[in-house]
Amino acid sequence: xxxxxxxxxxxxxxxxxxxxxxxxxxxxxxxxxxxxxxxxxxxxxxxxxxxxxxxxxxxxxxxxxxxxxxxxxxxxxxxxxxxxxxxxxxxxxxxxxxxxxxxxxxxxxxxxxxxxxxxxxxxxxxxxxxxxxxxxxxxxxxxxxxxxxxxxxxxxxxxxxxxxxxxxxxxxxxxxxxxxxxxxxxxxxxxxxxxxxxxxxxxxxxxxxxxxxxxxxxxxxxxxxxxxxxxxxxxxxxxxxxxxxxxxxxxxxxxxxxxxxxxxxxxxxxxxxxxxxxxxxxxxxxxxxxxxxxxxxxxxxxxxxxxxxxxxxxxxxxxxxxxxxxxxxxxxxxxxxxxxxxxxxxxxxxxxxxxxxxxxxxxxxxxxxxxxxxxxxxxxxxxxxxxxxxxxxxxxxxxxxxxxxxxxxxxxxxxxxxxxxxxxxxxxxxxxxx
Numbered sequence: 001x002x003x004x005x006x007x008x009x010x011x012x013x014x015x016x017x018x019x020x021x022x023x024x025x026x027x028x029x030x031x032x033x034x035x036x037x038x039x040x041x042x043x044x045x046x047x048x049x050x051x052x053x054x055x056x057x058x059x060x061x062x063x064x065x066x067x068x069x070x071x072x073x074x075x076x077x078x079x080x081x082x083x084x085x086x087x088x089x090x091x092x093x094x095x096x097x098x099x100x101x102x103x104x105x106x107x108x109x110x111x112x113x114x115x116x117x118x119x120x121x122x123x124x125x126x127x128x129x130x131x132x133x134x135x136x137x138x139x140x141x142x143x144x145x146x147x148x149x150x151x152x153x154x155x156x157x158x159x160x161x162x163x164x165x166x167x168x169x170x171x172x173x174x175x176x177x178x179x180x181x182x183x184x185x186x187x188x189x190x191x192x193x194x195x196x197x198x199x200x201x202x203x204x205x206x207x208x209x210x211x212x213x214x215x216x217x218x219x220x221x222x223x224x225x226x227x228x229x230x231x232x233x234x235x236x237x238x239x240x241x242x243x244x245x246x247x248x249x250x251x252x253x254x255x256x257x258x259x260x261x262x263x264x265x266x267x268x269x270x271x272x273x274x275x276x277x278x279x280x281x282x283x284x285x286x287x288x289x290x291x292x293x294x295x296x297x298x299x300x301x302x303x304x305x306x307x308x309x310x311x312x313x314x315x316x317x318x319x320x321x322x323x324x325x326x327x328x329x330x331x332x333x334x335x336x337x338x339x340x341x342x343x344x345x346x347x348x349x350x351x352x353x354x355x356x357x358x359x360x361x362x363x364x365x366x367x368x369x370x371x372x373x374x375x376x377x378x379x380x381x382x383x384x385x386x387x388x389x390x391x392x393x394x395x396x397x398x399x400x401x402x403x404x405x406x407x408x409x410x411x412x413x414x415x416x417x418x419x420x421x422x423x424x425x426x427x428x429x430x431x432x433x434x
Contacts, residue, residue: 041143042067043135046075050334051083053091053114053123062128065139065147070416073365076101077138079131082288082329087202088173089116093127094288097134103141110134116173172201190219207243207253212236235261248282255298264383264400267305273298273321291326300344306385309402315382318345333361333368344380352380354406366416373409 045066047056060068069075078098083091092113099106112130114123136148175198182191193216200209214236221229237259244252258270275296281289301316325338337357344350354376361369384402 043139043142044069044074044076045135046070046072046078047081048072048079049081051081051091051093053083053093053120053127054081055120055124055128058124059128059131063132063135065143066135071365072100072362076103076142077135079135080288080329081127081131084286086113086116087171087200087207089175089200090114090118091123093130095127095130095134096288097138099138103138106138108134108137170201171203172199174199187222188220190217192217205245207241207245209241210239212238213259233262235259235263245283248284249279251277251279253277255296262305265305265308265385266302266383268301268303270301271298271319275321288330289326289328292323294321294323294325296321302383304383304385308382309384309386310382311386312382317382319343320345333359335359335361342380344382350380350382351377353377368414370412370414371410374407375409376406378403378405 043066046069047054047059056068059066072078076099078100080096080098081093082096083093086092090113092111095110095112097106097108097110110130110133112126114126118126140148176196178193178195180191180193183189194214196211196213198209198211201207215234217233219231221231223229237257239255239257241255242253246252253275255273255275256271258268260266260268273296275294277292277294279286280291297318297320299316299318301314302312303314304312307313320343322341323338325336327336328334335358337355340352340354342352354374356374357372359369359371361371363369381400381402384400
């Protein structure tokens with residue numbers, strides 16, 4: 001006869017397994033059970049970043065405590081990194097740690113800033129440092145506290161009280177750029193020169209910017225009869241802008257600009273705008289979501305090189321612009337778009353309506369849909385020269401051509417499958433291409 005104690009233990013064990021099995025299956029269906037063996041005590045991370053500074057290979061080598069997956073559905077943490085340009089020309093990164101599976105109820109956000117003119121290595125090391133700090137609480141839950149340690153380097157001159165910023169430049173930033181390029185073949189040569197100067201001062205309350213830009217392009221062609229022809233295009237623009245932050249949602253501004261454009265038949269042009277903008281979301285959330293409406297009113301003055309199709313050599317016109325734009329960067333992907341309307345108020349028929357949009361949406365595991373498109377209804381080309389363009393001018397793009405619309409777009413699918421854990425870095429012979 002069997003031992004009654006053994007029989008009782010077997011009965012209790014079977015009952016416990018029967019209760020535990022449905023729970024385990026349900027947890028697995030919800031993504032709460034880790035897919036890798038228990039012998040792999042590393043937090044699984046999905047990197048979602050489309051801004052400069054995100055060097056995946058560098059992250060892999062610098063953070064061996066993390067296992068970098070190819071799809072967010074396999075991750076414990078969805079790492080969403082976005083960036084915005086600062087007033088000084090640097091980048092402010094917003095790093096969102098979005099928990100999944102066992103961490104589904106946890107979300108953290110960290111921010112860091114890199115100065116302008118930072119090298120790629122400085123950007124990636126700064127960003128990697130923030131990512132490391134943010135991932136430690138998750139990694140400790142998976143692998144325990146033993147593998148980790150903490151070190152803090154105290155900044156020089158930091159006292160017990162919060163330091164006050166003393167900027168000898170009063171937040172002004174200046175940039176100067178000069179660029180030249182050229183190419184040559186047996187029957188064709190071209191070169192381009194451009195330069196720009198920028199001065200800006202950006203604070204939370206006020207944004208000031210002054211810009212100047214000039215470009216010179218020359219193309220020389222040798223024809224079959226041995227003759228040469230050189231085509232030259234010049235353009236220049238100077239502008240000044242002031243923007244005042246009225247509240248977390250409202251902004252007011254003005255812009256003054258002027259210049260010349262031979263491509264658009266303009267010996268000189270000038271414009272002045274007064275504008276207002278409203279963001280449905282607070283501007284502190286700008287790295288992850290925006291929904292703005294803007295309205296601008298002003299005037300334009302044009303002095304043309306040649307008489308236009310409207311029999312004008314000069315004109316001064318009132319103009320209105322309206323913009324509705326939005327952007328969202330979430331776990332499922334990125335969507336942004338903008339609808340713009342420009343109307344010269346002297347004539348109801350002179351307007352321009354355009355839309356451009358972009359979407360990258362993750363449909364399911366490994367499958368993503370990528371869409372880009374832009375369209376414009378063009379009826380505001382006041383600058384068009386009277387008379388048709390010659391074949392040379394058309395082929396060499398020497399002048400703007402009349403058009404009723406502009407269209408462009410692309411659609412694509414990307415699908416990734418196979419190992420979700422292969423994050424080994426091996427860049428050998430990458431320069432030869434794939």
